[in-house]
Amino acid sequence: MSNSIKIDRVVKKYGESVIIPDLSVEIRNGEFFTLLGPSGCGKTTLLRMIAGFNSIEGGEISFDDVVINDIAAHKRNIGMVFQNYAIFPHLTVRQNVEYGLKIRKIPKADMKKKVDDILDVVRISEMQDRLPERLSGGQQQRVALARAIVIHPSVLLMDEPLSNLDAKLRIEMRGAIREVQDKVGITTVYVTHDQEEALAISDRIAVMNLGVIQQVGAPKDIYTRPSNVFVSTFIGHSNLFRGIVGQDTEGKYVEFADGYRTHMDNLSDECVPGMKVTISVRPEEFSIDSAGLTVRIKGRTFLGKYTNYELDFSDNMILPNQPSIEYSQDIGMASGISSVGDMLTLKPNPKKINVFTEDGKRSLMKEAGDD
Numbered sequence: 520m521s522n523s524i525k526i527d528r529v530v531k532k533y534g535e536s537v538i539i540p541d542l543s544v545e546i547r548n549g550e551f552f553t554l555l556g557p558s559g560c561g562k563t564t565l566l567r568m569i570a571g572f573n574s575i576e577g578g579e580i581s582f583d584d585v586v587i588n589d590i591a592a593h594k595r596n597i598g599m600v601f602q603n604y605a606i607f608p609h610l611t612v613r614q615n616v617e618y619g620l621k622i623r624k625i626p627k628a629d630m631k632k633k634v635d636d637i638l639d640v641v642r643i644s645e646m647q648d649r650l651p652e653r654l655s656g657g658q659q660q661r662v663a664l665a666r667a668i669v670i671h672p673s674v675l676l677m678d679e680p681l682s683n684l685d686a687k688l689r690i691e692m693r694g695a696i697r698e699v700q701d702k703v704g705i706t707t708v709y710v711t712h713d714q715e716e717a718l719a720i721s722d723r724i725a726v727m728n729l730g731v732i733q734q735v736g737a738p739k740d741i742y743t744r745p746s747n748v749f750v751s752t753f754i755g756h757s758n759l760f761r762g763i764v765g766q767d768t769e770g771k772y773v774e775f776a777d778g779y780r781t782h783m784d785n786l787s788d789e790c791v792p793g794m795k796v797t798i799s800v801r802p803e804e805f806s807i808d809s810a811g812l813t814v815r816i817k818g819r820t821f822l823g824k825y826t827n828y829e830l831d832f833s834d835n836m837i838l839p840n841q842p843s844i845e846y847s848q849d850i851g852m853a854s855g856i857s858s859v860g861d862m863l864t865l866k867p868n869p870k871k872i873n874v875f876t877e878d879g880k881r882s883l884m885k886e887a888g889d890d
């Protein structure tokens with residue numbers, strides 16, 4: 520039976536250094552939940568705390584409302600899959616999968632059925648008599664997954680399980696992992712620093728930085744309404760601009776530093792005329808228009824599905840760490856804009872713009888549904 524997980528005001532220290540100062544999050548029963556963040560932000564540390572491999576310096580972790588802080592790792596009924604497959608090289612695929620059941624002294628007949636079922640779920644039945652050395656990386660990871668779930672754990676923890684695989688296989692395997700998770704319906708906590716993988720595989724994502732959760736939400740919500748500039752630039756690409764809030768007879772608008780104004784009907788009530796803000800626009804949310812931001816094409820990169828344009832602004836309207844902006848377009852639509860050096864007028868889609876406090880720490884957008 521699968522469990523929900525509650526992490527309540529958890530603290531992690533290594534000696535004097537505080538890695539996780541105060542972290543709370545609830546993971547629902549049966550959910551595929553991803554911890555996403557840059558290297559060193561504390562994802563693995565948090566996962567290992569859930570597993571019971573790391574001590575907890577404050578707060579509580581509960582499975583289905585039972586506090587497990589003092590329960591030893593091997594008694595937490597957890598399945599784990601790591602980056603390096605951790606399967607036994609001298610055992611066949613079948614023996615690897617049987618291993619956990621043998622330790623638990625499951626009767627032989629039961630064991631056979633359970634192993635057959637799981638080998639089928641991860642689609643590796645026909646290789647059950649092979650040794651791991653005769654398997655590809657993806658196949659080895661399927662064995663590791665089978666071994667983790669055959670014991671019917673209440674929680675499945677996965678730490679960058681795909682990072683040793685090449686790009687194509689990663690995409691195939693993330694589909695396979697999600698399919699298996701859907702079939703067995705087990706609460707899964709998945710660690711990755713790959714934002715595309717997180718968007719593709721998760722029910723919900725927690726974006727972490729420096730031991731602090733920046734935002735928790737469904738992939739689409741995090742992408743379209745990031746809660747701060749860190750999330751906006753970590754997940755996908757975002758162009759950042761200085762701006763100021765204004766108001767006229769048509770309502771509130773944001774004015775970019777070059778004077779271009781765009782009216783918005785989804786700014787929070789906190790936005791008052793004169794307020795300085797940071798504006799974020801994704802590359803795919805610009806369109807060529809007669810009115811908009813004036814830019815010069817600085818470079819372009821053909822990326823197959825679309826062409827990415829690097830653009831320059833005449834004046835200092837971009838934040839200092841942003842030397843130019845990006846603008847992506849399907850090549851089918853790109854015929855009108857060709858050469859490096861050309862000038863363009865780009866209109867940001869007002870419905871897709873995000874506005875943050877000047878320091879970038881908070882969103883100034885209305886919450887979905889609050890009108």
Ligand SMILES: Nc1ncnc2c1ncn2[C@@H]1O[C@H](COP(=O)(O)OP(=O)(O)OP(=O)(O)O)[C@@H](O)[C@H]1O
Nearest residue numbers: 533538556557558559560561562563564565711712
């Ligand atoms: N045993 C340890 N002793 C001291 N510091 C540690 C220990 N393990 C991890 N850290 C530190 O804790 C911080 C978080 O590490 P953690 O491995 O959780 O990060 P991560 O987000 O999983 O990164 P990555 O994506 O690189 O694996 C890092 O600054 C790391 O140096």
